[in-house]
Amino acid sequence: MKLVIPLLHYSCSPTVCSGLRVVDYGGLKLKDNQTLLLLVSEVSNSSEVGKLPIDTEEKRSKEWLEMPCGDGMLSLKFTLWQDLLKGMNSVFHGQVRVDIDENWKLGPAKWFYLRPKGQEETDGGKVEEIGEITLKTTYQVDHILKMQYYKPLLDLLYQSGEVQPLTASLVAVIESLPKVELTPISRSLVELLAQTDHIRPVLSSLYVNSILKCQDENTLFRGQSLSGKMLFEMLMTFGKMYLISTLKPVIDRIFKERKNCEVDPSRVLAGVSVEKNKINLLVYFQMLYEAVTSSSANCPHIIKELLYDLRKVVGEHSERPGVQRLAVSSFIIMRFFAAAILNPKAFEVRKDLPDNRVSRTLLLLSKLLQRLSNCSVSDGPLSSKEIWLNGVFETVTSTEHKTVMASFLDNISLAGDRVDPQRCTVFKFGMLIQVDRNRMRWKRVLQAKRRYVQLTSTEISWQKDAHCPPKGIILLTDIKSVAVDNKHIITIAADPLPIQFEAPGVVEANDWYCAIEKQRNRALHGDDDESENYCTDAERHVDRIHALLFKYRDTMVEWRDQLQSDTEFDEKTPELLKASYVVERDRQAHKESLIATLCATIDVTDAIQRAHEEYEKENNEAVKIEEIVPETSQK
Structure with a gap:
């Protein structure tokens, strides 16, 4: 597929600056009265951005753009935009990196491809195939009855x-059928039972099966069982926002700082202090430990009830006092918090994957949290295959740490025998731009109203940031309709006036749309027949x-x-x-x-x-x- 082919002309002076201009371009489909803008920046210093307007009638820039040029090779990044201001038909045409060394003294005009061509002729005149994709598609028709x-x-x-x-x-x-993939079945069961009075007794019956089949109490709920799959689905359905809000501040800091936390001597490079790395690791661990152990008040009430049932069933079938906490820990720590620390992208704590250093730090932190949890629920000493971690283990498993962790496990799983205020479950939150059609266009672009939007089980609210009082609240039962247009603007129709939010992209807009519609359906049909009171696709x-x-x-x-x-x-x-x-x-x-x-x-x-x-x-x-x-x- 042939795409944009702009022509860029460079003139590097032997001193400290370089000049460039666009001589011609081709392959762009533009409408009348539209602006092309070339953004130029150094790869090593992306904050210094030059802007070069391009005349679409003459297909060139009328001016030269001068930028500072350092010694040696100069690496520049060119990004081509059409109507740069957001919300005014902005189109991204692509970007390219160009390296200019001392051999390129005269700066001859060259074609640069913002996007790869479909075919290219070689020196021998042959057409070289870039590549092709063969796609085989099939479809299946499912007949769903009433x-x-x-x-x-x-x-x-x-x-x-x-x-x-x-x-x-x-x-x-x-659960006993041979070779059954339990994950999709558990997801369907949770969707059908999640907000009915049957979810707790059904899960309790599965707890009993898992306990009776378990040969070693120390490995209770560590295997693949329907009860474990369903409880994990409940944690992800009702506790995902609780998980993200608890871990995200610390994990974001780890991604940003990228401190070296390697404490394995065989992995540490020469000249790097292991003690300094150990201090970095313990600082990060303390932050995560405090974030997790102080979060029980924010945990959704339904999760506390399910963990209470788990603890109760285990207590009826085991005489060991620590086994109850062990069962709770195997879900809330091992499969929830520790797993999310290890893989924040899979749990939607982060949108990007960690690099090798951050990934190693997250792995060590996940191990430390699991070790502390195991020590707080185990009566005997724990073995360790990684001897070089023993010193860190001793620090994080102090008596004080174990006491606080045990208290957290109790607080999050004892809601059934005491009065605990129910909190609205937060299903989604994030920053969106509030759209006001009555404002002038330039104000909507340059003075965008960024809002912290939060969707709960009963309402959707927005505020300036997470710590400010709400600027508006709409009950889900008052929403008449929800729609998303091709500019990823979410329109929520409700009395007296509709409200509109702009999402960063199409994927985010659709995620918000699906989340709002799902919770709205649950709120509207809360008093109807149990088979349809919460699930948009129960059949x-x-x-x-x-x-x-x-x-x-x-x-x-x-x-x-x-x-x-x-x-x-x-x-x-x-x-x-x-x-x-x-x-x-x-x-x-x-x-x-x-x-x-x-x-x-x-x-x-x-x-x-x-x-x-x-x-x-x-x-x-x-x-x-x-x-x-x-x-x-x-x-």
Whole structure:
């Protein structure tokens, strides 16, 4: 694909300045009365920017741009813009880096390609292919039925927290199906159950399964289980903004300062002080430690309730006092805070990836936080494979540090047995530009109203910054519509007047649109039927679970028949059927309840599949009729 090809003319003087101008350009699609502006800066000093206007009629610059020129090679960066002022049809045409050395004394005119050409002729006259992409696409049509067909399956999911014993519930069956990818299923279950009264008992039933199957309490909830996947999805759904607001200030500082924190002697370069690096690491750790341990008051109430249920279930099945904190720590520290420190981009704490030095610092900090958490919940001494970290470990796992960490784990998981004020869950926040159509255009551009916008479970508010009082609040139930245009402006229609915000780009605008619509839907349908009171696409999520169950229908039939026939179990028999992890006095009740669950699940799955087949049959007949009608009309 051939793109912009501007011609830049250079004249480097032997003294301390250089002059340049544009002689010609080609390949640009411009409209009348538009301005081209070339921004020029030194690669080593991007703050010094020169601006060179280009006449679009004559295709050249009428003036020379003079810039200081240092000794040796000069590296310049050229960026070409059309209508530079933001909000006035600004277009970025591309940029290029140009190195000018002493051999280029006369500064001859040259063509520079802001973007690569599709083809280029070589010295032999042959056309050299830059490259090509072959793209193969496929599509799949999913037939999603109305909720009335899925309601029986949804009721079975809701009842999973009430089945006795809990080991025979439908979610226990789903977890035991062979080779099931639990992540998408857990996401669908969370979407369907998140804001209903069923999420806590269903998760509690899965906690019981995980505890009974665990062979070593020290590794409790460390494996891949449906309970772990679902609780992690809940943490990310309701706690993402809590996570970002807690970690971002410290991680941003680490990215900015880039201090050397390497304490492994084998990795430290000659002449670098390990002690100084150790001090840098401990300073950063103290900042993260204080940010995490003082954040329990900001944690969403629903997360505290789920962690309270986890702690309660563990306490009922274990006599060790530290195991309760261990279970809480395995989620809130290991999978949440420590994982986000290790990979801030994946958890949306940062938009950019860290370089090697920052990445190494984040890895060490994540290890230190995990070590402190483990020490605060473990009764015995912990081993260490990295001996060079032992000195740092001793510092961060002092009695004071362990006491504060244990107190944090208690504060974040004991909301169920005391009065704890509920806080609105923050689902999204960030800086946007408030758009005022009544202001003059130059004021909208040069005096843009930057606003800190925050979306909660009940409202959307905006303020000058995070510490100022709100300048405006709109309840989600008062919003009539939300729209995004091609200039990434978000329009929120509500009484008495609509409000508009401009996002930095298309992706950010769509993210805000989806987040607002999702929470608005939840707020508007809060009193409706539980199957549709929060999820914008509930039918699709139930259908995903149905598709999984129908895929393993023969397996469930085999399990049912095996239980009903009282055949002997062998080594290949699934643990769900043998129920060796269930107390012996409860195994008969488990068997009878599991048979009932399997029978009900098979019947519901078959009914939904018949509805699918009937729909496809009617759809195919309608297509045939549409094909016959044109042929008849032609005759």
